[in-house]
Amino acid sequence: MRSIEYSCIVEANLAEVWEAWTTNEGVQTFFAPQSKVELKIGGDYELYFQPESEEGQCGSEGMKIQSYLPERMLAFDWNSPPQFGDYRGKKTWVVIEIVELDDDLCEVTLNHCGFGEDQVWDEIHDYFCKAWKLVLHRLERSFRIGAVDWENPPQL
Numbered sequence: 001m002r003s004i005e006y007s008c009i010v011e012a013n014l015a016e017v018w019e020a021w022t023t024n025e026g027v028q029t030f031f032a033p034q035s036k037v038e039l040k041i042g043g044d045y046e047l048y049f050q051p052e053s054e055e056g057q058c059g060s061e062g063m064k065i066q067s068y069l070p071e072r073m074l075a076f077d078w079n080s081p082p083q084f085g086d087y088r089g090k091k092t093w094v095v096i097e098i099v100e101l102d103d104d105l106c107e108v109t110l111n112h113c114g115f116g117e118d119q120v121w122d123e124i125h126d127y128f129c130k131a132w133k134l135v136l137h138r139l140e141r142s143f144r145i146g147a148v149d150w151e152n153p154p155q156l
Contacts, residue, residue, distance in 0.1 A: 003113040004128055008136040010108055012143040014100040017108060018071045020139065021096055030142040031135060032059060033150035041065060045076040057082045066093060073097050078112065080124050087120050110136060130156075 010017050020026035022039045032047035043065045048058040055061070063077040074096040080088045092114035099107045110132055115125045134156055138148055148154065 001113065002115045002117075002125055003111055004125065004132055005109065005111045006132050006136055007107055007109040008140045009101070010106045010140050010143050011104060012106060013104050014071050014098060014106055016143070017098050017106045020142070021074055021098075022068070029147035030138040034058075039065065039068065041067065053082075063091075071098065081127065084120060084124055084127075087124060090116070108136065108139065 012020075020029060022037060024035045024037050027035045027037055027047060032049050034048040034051040036044045036046040036048075038044045045060065045063045045065050047060045050058050052058075060077075060079055063079060065074070065076050067073070067075040076094055077091045078094045079091055082088055092112060095111045095113070097109045097111075099109075101107055112128055112132060115121050137156055138154060141154060142148060
């Protein structure tokens with residue numbers, strides 16, 4: 001089964017990087033303008049990329065935290081964007097691993113798994129190859145420059 005894996009180096013300490021991925025305040029600095037994150041097994045991991053859209057079309061509604069190891073690993077369900085129709089309901093999963101390299105330097109590795117093997121899955125895989133690069137770019141940038149301005153978010 002195909003997966004996507006990317007890594008980046010973040011100029012922040014382990015606790016700060018962990019908080020960025022596991023709190024509403026944190027994810028809103030780089031991932032999405034609104035969210036509902038509950039750090040517990042089965043807790044919500046909903047990111048609202050288009051919060052003004054109708055319910056079910058805003059982002060990762062219904063996604064849940066599957067597992068975590070504090071300050072080391074976070075795993076959550078993931079869905080496809082609304083433009084992929086029925087495939088939106090077919091969940092994949094994302095695993096975030098954080099390794100402290102120095103007091104104020106961490107490596108973040110993202111692995112997105114669970115893609116199927118047809119033409120639509122090919123398109124979804126291609127979409128996320130680009131999207132995850134952007135997410136990690138924004139994460140790294142948020143620690144260097146500051147939180148994303150969601151009125152004018154940075155692009156690659």
